[in-house]
Amino acid sequence: MTEKIQKTLRDSAGMRWMVLFFLAFAMFCSYIFMDILSPIKDLMQSTRGWDSTAFGTMQGSETFLNVFVFFLIFAGIILDKMGVRFTAVLSGAVMLVGATINWYAVTEMFQGSSLETWFNENLNYIPGFDELGISPFYLGMPASAKFAAIGFMIFGCGVEMAGITVSRGIVKWFKGHEMALAMGSEMALARLGVATCMIFSPVFAKMGGVIDVSRSVAFGVVLLMIALIMFIVYFFLDKKLDSQTGEAEEKDDPFKISDIGNILRSRGFWLVALLCVLYYSAIFPFQKYAVNMLQCNLTFTKLSPESFWAGNTVTVIQYVIMLIVAAAAFASNFSKGKTMKSVMQVVAVVALVIFCYMGYMRQSAETVFAVFPLLAVGITPILGNYVDHKGKAASMLVVGSLLLIACHLTFAFILPMFKGNAVGGIIVAYVTILVLGASFSLVPAALWPSVPKLVDAKIIGSAYALIFWIQNIGLWLFPLLIGKVLDQTNPQLVSDLKNGLISPEEAAMSYDYTVPLVMLACLGVAALILGFVLKIVDKKYGYRLEEPNITE
Numbered sequence: 075m076t077e078k079i080q081k082t083l084r085d086s087a088g089m090r091w092m093v094l095f096f097l098a099f100a101m102f103c104s105y106i107f108m109d110i111l112s113p114i115k116d117l118m119q120s121t122r123g124w125d126s127t128a129f130g131t132m133q134g135s136e137t138f139l140n141v142f143v144f145f146l147i148f149a150g151i152i153l154d155k156m157g158v159r160f161t162a163v164l165s166g167a168v169m170l171v172g173a174t175i176n177w178y179a180v181t182e183m184f185q186g187s188s189l190e191t192w193f194n195e196n197l198n199y200i201p202g203f204d205e206l207g208i209s210p211f212y213l214g215m216p217a218s219a220k221f222a223a224i225g226f227m228i229f230g231c232g233v234e235m236a237g238i239t240v241s242r243g244i245v246k247w248f249k250g251h252e253m254a255l256a257m258g259s260e261m262a263l264a265r266l267g268v269a270t271c272m273i274f275s276p277v278f279a280k281m282g283g284v285i286d287v288s289r290s291v292a293f294g295v296v297l298l299m300i301a302l303i304m305f306i307v308y309f310f311l312d313k314k315l316d317s318q319t320g321e322a323e324e325k326d327d328p329f330k331i332s333d334i335g336n337i338l339r340s341r342g343f344w345l346v347a348l349l350c351v352l353y354y355s356a357i358f359p360f361q362k363y364a365v366n367m368l369q370c371n372l373t374f375t376k377l378s379p380e381s382f383w384a385g386n387t388v389t390v391i392q393y394v395i396m397l398i399v400a401a402a403a404f405a406s407n408f409s410k411g412k413t414m415k416s417v418m419q420v421v422a423v424v425a426l427v428i429f430c431y432m433g434y435m436r437q438s439a440e441t442v443f444a445v446f447p448l449l450a451v452g453i454t455p456i457l458g459n460y461v462d463h464k465g466k467a468a469s470m471l472v473v474g475s476l477l478l479i480a481c482h483l484t485f486a487f488i489l490p491m492f493k494g495n496a497v498g499g500i501i502v503a504y505v506t507i508l509v510l511g512a513s514f515s516l517v518p519a520a521l522w523p524s525v526p527k528l529v530d531a532k533i534i535g536s537a538y539a540l541i542f543w544i545q546n547i548g549l550w551l552f553p554l555l556i557g558k559v560l561d562q563t564n565p566q567l568v569s570d571l572k573n574g575l576i577s578p579e580e581a582a583m584s585y586d587y588t589v590p591l592v593m594l595a596c597l598g599v600a601a602l603i604l605g606f607v608l609k610i611v612d613k614k615y616g617y618r619l620e621e622p623n624i625t626e
């Protein structure tokens with residue numbers, strides 16, 4: 075008798091990739107919001123009075139509840155107990171609530187309101203947290219930054235919860251299939267989100283010639299509504315899958331809190347978690363300051379408002395070219411024939427060169443930095459595919475860390491030598507940013523798909539949550555530290571600003587970033603050392619990190 079094989083939704087490649095699209099698109103929207111204020115640090119200073127410390131404190135608040143109230147640990151437990159679809163929708167709703175508060179805080183409506191007065195008079199001292207030096211507020215912090223920080227904290231809970239949920243969702247739908255490629259593609263779309271925000275956030279803020287930073291944030295809020303819809307659609311698909319499989323994974327062997335002990339006893343887990351915090355602390359916090367760092371180091375000529383390059387049409391054209399780079403790189407990864415692959419690669423490279431040229435012609439730091447996530451969009455899926463079929467994840471972590479060190483040192487010491495040399499400076503900036511983008515593809519593409527090799531499937535949600543929690547400590551600390559170090563290593567600038575000798579606009583463009591950049595390079599050195607240790611431990615204990623995910 076022929077046995078009837080029951081096919082489930084995840085056995086269909088089309089269905090799997092459609093599910094991935096919903097999850098990844100939700101992350102795309104979330105990543106746009108995550109960095110929505112990063113390219114307009116100068117405008118936050120000139121229109122809302124946020125100096126570097128206020129900006130850094132507000133940006134760092136994203137991770138505050140996750141780290142100090144252990145929200146991420148709870149999120150992992152919720153995920154392992156309640157499942158992917160419930161947690162996905164919950165995370166979408168939490169992000170939206172936080173983002174809406176954040177938006178209100180930077181609107182004109184908030185200015186002069188009784189809420190502003192309240193925030194000016196309160197939250198200057200948080201017992202316990204202030205003594206430990208970890209308060210998300212301080213005396214003199216602008217009220218709008220304090221309230222925005224509260225919103226960003228709530229958003230941070232949602233976005234990190236979404237991050238672990240999406241990773242677990244991908245493991246659920248793709249294990250045994252193209253898991254690393256799927257994770258790489260999800261991250262690629264997230265990077266496109268960052269590039270989108272680098273380009274469009276300043277456009278929204280400056281629209282119609284009137285500066286209003288809240289328009290940028292409103293744009294992010296609308297996208298988070300779409301993210302929630304994506305998660306709701308995913309909810310129904312995931313429910314259907316569970317009805318087909320009979321929810322075997324959860325029912326047969328339910329998650330227990332004590333399972334977390336198993337994760338914490340794994341040597342491999344700790345090495346990956348520490349490498350993760352060191353590496354990501356040198357990337358994400360940097361991303362929040364990178365545009366300003368370029369503004370301070372590159373020489374831009376002010377374009378007249380009538381100039382073609384200053385207009386919004388060119389922004390849209392540049393964005394379309396960005397999409398062409400992403401689509402061609404992605405298509406080259408999936409093309410079967412050799413000729414088609416090469417054609418796609420040529421299209422991607424040509425479009426990338428045009429993108430860079432336009433960035434230069436537009437004479438703005440945000441359009442130059444937009445190329446950073448773009449390379450990651452193109453190559454993260456390719457590297458994910460490589461991990462699926464060839465392995466070498468631990469080696470990729472080592473190479474990624476090496477590139478990171480080289481880039482931060484170049485920004486610190488070589489880029490400033492080109493101040494005054496507009497073309498030379500832009501070339502150095504582009505090459506360094508592209509190499510950093512390559513590093514930012516290597517490490518994530520190798521790191522996240524390695525986690526299922528280190529822990530049991532039923533505790534994978536908690537394992538991701540613990541890694542995120544450890545990582546979030548760095549993501550909390552370093553934006554704050556960079557802001558403080560910047561103010562402390564630029565004492566003349568800070569005192570001139572205080573005494574009214576320079577305008578906030580001038581100050582925002584004149585910081586010396588050398589010390590913060592060296593600090594980030596040091597993180598890279600520590601990550602590199604851990605990468606080597608991981609390679610040794612992997613060999614000794616047989617985690618199979620260097621082996622492919624798919625055995626052909």
Ligand SMILES: C[C@H](N)C(=O)N[C@@H](CCCCN)C(=O)O
Nearest residue numbers: 234237238240241261518522542
């Ligand atoms: C910031 C966040 N905690 C993070 O680590 N993001 C990773 C992606 C993790 C996989 C998400 N499904 C990143 O590289 O962006």
